Amino acid sequence: MNPADPHLAKTQLLDFDATSIAKLIEERGWADLPSDDRIGAIYDFVRNEITFGYNRADDIPASEVLADGHGQCKTKGTLLMALLRGVGVRCRLHGFTIHKALQRGVVPELVYPLAPSEILHSWVEVDLGDGWVNLEGFILDAPFLQTLQQKFRETDSLCGYGVGTECLSAPPVTWSGNDTYIQKTGIVRDLGTFNAPDDFYSKHRQNFGFVRDLLYRHVIRHWMNARVRRIRRGILPPVPGFDRPNHRHEETNRAA
Template identity: 30%
Template sequence: MNMQHSCVQLTDLPDELLIMIFKKLNNMQVLHSLMGANMRLNEIIRDQTFTDRLTFVKWSFNKFFYPLSDTTLDRFCQQILPQIHHHVKWLDVEPLSMKRILLAGEYPNLYGLSIYNIEEEIIQYFFNEADLSATHYIDHHHLSITSLAKEIIRHSENNTPTEHAILIHDYVRDSIPFGWSGRFWNETASDVIKTGRGFCNTKSSLFAALLRAVGIPCRLQFVDINTQILHGLVDPSITYELHTYTDFFNIEQQRWCHVDSYIVDTALVSAAKEKLVQENTIIGYGLHRDGQSEWNSIDNTFIQYVTNSEQNEKLERPLTIHKYGHFADIGAFYEAADQHGVQDRLSNRLFKWIFPLLIMPRNRAVENLRKR
């Protein structure tokens, strides 16, 4: 019996009886078979009875879950979901087809998402709200952050999280040039926009805030890095200082990516690398000679924290020593560090008073190099 003849028979039945029949069938099969058959059936099967929960997986006897066939997915993503996405409250998906399904509609009433065959690393992400939460320093709910984030991604061609992340990265890298403010690290992300310059700690706060403002999870990692990385810009009085980089979760690739390539602006990178080559130096002027400032949102990319370079063996001191792990923000890190004793807190306070006197020659050195 062909579909047209079946529909003619179905339309002879009253709506109440049709609904009773359809309820006894698999709702996915009902939607796949009857959506678009005629206006009356469309109206019936668009009801939340059949669209509340959609299951885009099938399972085998060994309890392994598979995606639906490509032809079935095509029909749902191209023809069905755009018509019913506003009714959907729960989706059952698996990683291979999840992206297509989620991009097929806006799902304003979605409150549940079951993901099958998901790796442990992905599970940790989905259940860690901190990677999307606002903090004192990562104040991504601030109007200046939300407005800026919208403006940056407005230029997105494909409107994907990956493309949004790259646009945000490039903005932070070049629109907030490398430099210091009198408040040193003690700036919120919205403060950094006002200051108009930043270094690893503050630019990382801004990068994280803009990512979270568009729904991209991320976290900040803290390590001690060799202060010779700033050779030629400052006269380091200590051997190591705190460095911040960002863990970015690429949901399309389903893995974490580590990046600090947004810290040094393109103009400074070009001039600094030229100086490093001239001096036959590995680190200095704010970067590592093997560092990269272009990022594809997939690969780990560093301009300072370049730990995989063979050149590091030639350094007098290791590039990095302590790796502290990730904290909610820079303030949370220093709160934890302050618990080591009063002397640490006193030193930190003294440095905050002294640092504003030091930034003018630092920024002047950066600007002179950038203009080369």
């Protein structure tokens, strides 16, 4: 491992030298796997053993995400990057914004109007030697995604409940050495690539405002996590007017 390589470096958020992360890497034996299997094993861990959910903030270190046991695109991405760098896999962050409609159904209807129209989003890119591969399909764990596939089995286009895809029945979320996506169709703006999440957050912050940020940290995210747990159990919170699951996707495209 080359410590001078910015795509392998430890940072404040990518704290792969933390005891919990180093112990996990050792116990799983990831560093001993061939490169492709190494990426796949870590990807699968972050996708399914770190469940979909909302942490106290986006800019928390990987060790805190691991301790929480859940995360969303940005926090799970931080953990994924830390684990990958901890076994010598070069990676970087690609930042975006997504339309808030993608979160409808997870965000309670009472507070949905308070959400900003664009929400910060990111995925992880890994260097396979002959090019970068985009990894976004790790965001939703399998039980959560399976509930949505069952409830919306008559459509393949969905923008809501944490999903933005045109192939809901078989989205590209499994590691196969190629790009993986689950929220791609909700993208509004491309913010470019960054060596680490620390660099991303130094330039881009989700501007909720003081009061809304306080409400999110102490009330709303717990409410959202309760809804996520219900979805994982097969109980889908109803969304008024969501009889056509892709109608918000059409709104997203217009906004983009």
